[in-house]
Amino acid sequence: MNEAQRLSSPSPERRAAQAVDALRHGWALDFAGGPVLLPVETAIASGATSGHLLISAARAATLKLINQLEAARNDLPHTPILIRSGEAITLDTARPIADPSLDLNNPLKGPFKAEAIEWADEAVAAMEYARIAGILPAFMVDPVEGGEPHPLIASDLAAYTDAGRLDIITRARLPVKANEEAEIIAFRSTADTREHVALIIGEQSGDREPLVRLHSECLTGDVLGSLKCDCGPQLDASLEAMSRHAREDGGWGVLLYMRQEGRGIGLINKLRAYRLQDQGFDTVEANERLGLPDEARDFPVAARMLELIGAKSIRLLTNNPAKVKSLEATGIRVIERVQHQLPDNPHNAKYLATKRDKSGHLLK
Secondary structure, eight states: OOHHHHHTSSOHHHHHHHHHHHHHHTOOEEETTSOEEEETTTOOOTTOEEEEEEEEHHHHHHTTOGGGOGGGOOSOTTOEEEEEEEEEEEHHHHHHHHOGGGTTTOOOOOOEEEEOOSOHHHHHHHHHHHHHHTSOSOEEESOBTOOOOEEEOGGGHHHHTOGGGEEEEEEEEOOOSSOTTOEEEEEEETTBSOOOEEEEESOOOTTSOOEEEEEEOOIIIIISOOSSSSHHHHHHHHHHHHHHHHHHHSOOEEEEEEOOHHHHTOHHHHHHHHHHHHTTOOHHHHHHHTTOOSOOOOHHHHHHHHHHHTOSEEEEEOSOHHHHHHHHHTTOEEEEEEOOOOOOOTTTHHHHHHHHHHSOOOOO
């Protein structure tokens, strides 16, 4: 496809949304000005082969490649690194290279050599598309027999992450255990398949700052009662705090329930991180070994939700100062950070200590 044909194809937001869908279905991406990239984890082109892989810097470090290339010396573990093999790489050999949770069963890999990337913008975009799709950030480069690829441009990614496209779709009364008069509001973006919701506790008032909790979806903690994190108890405690605030002080609260599982890396990758934790790595180390950021949540979306609700000035329930800074950077005024610490248990004590020691959470 030439450049004129590519630019006359669907809009950037459609190409971006289709790119996420393509990766989840195992189809390759064809970047203008860059290569064809086939997702290692989901690829359905079983006969695909390539001499090069695009992986993360953290994964390259695990494979002892990080010191071979000046460009690889970067503090970001999810920075893309191009590696070359001396022989053709198949999907069967690529998957153990991509997935660190398989290292114990596949200890011998390589040899590989890191090479300079002449299409850096396309490489960075591909890694971010992989995160959004919830798959491992690893691609075959210009594969043979890789199937028909989806055409797009690196700059299309901005259309997918445009928080300004988020709107309120509907709202309804939703009695919950903490407050029988609660109201739920649903949001949707034309550029994102995730549907976020907000729960309003108490009577909304423009004269008082609401007590707000940004809660990222956690299937294992919120629904299944996992003891590996504190998500479920934090969710319950925040709703109780808002209800008490409404009942005793006449105030109101907003729970933003963000569809950003695993702090933005997705459910499957979060479970991969759990497996790495079982091997002795902490939360941050596990994400790094997967080639994913420790913090990938979309705070501009949270800010847009608050803006649509009419809450530009808030009191924030959080132990994380970085969350305060991220919201304030989007124009939300945080007049108070309200501590929200709960007791640990034998299963999540290391998880909470890592939050404190490596992620800067203010925990005692």
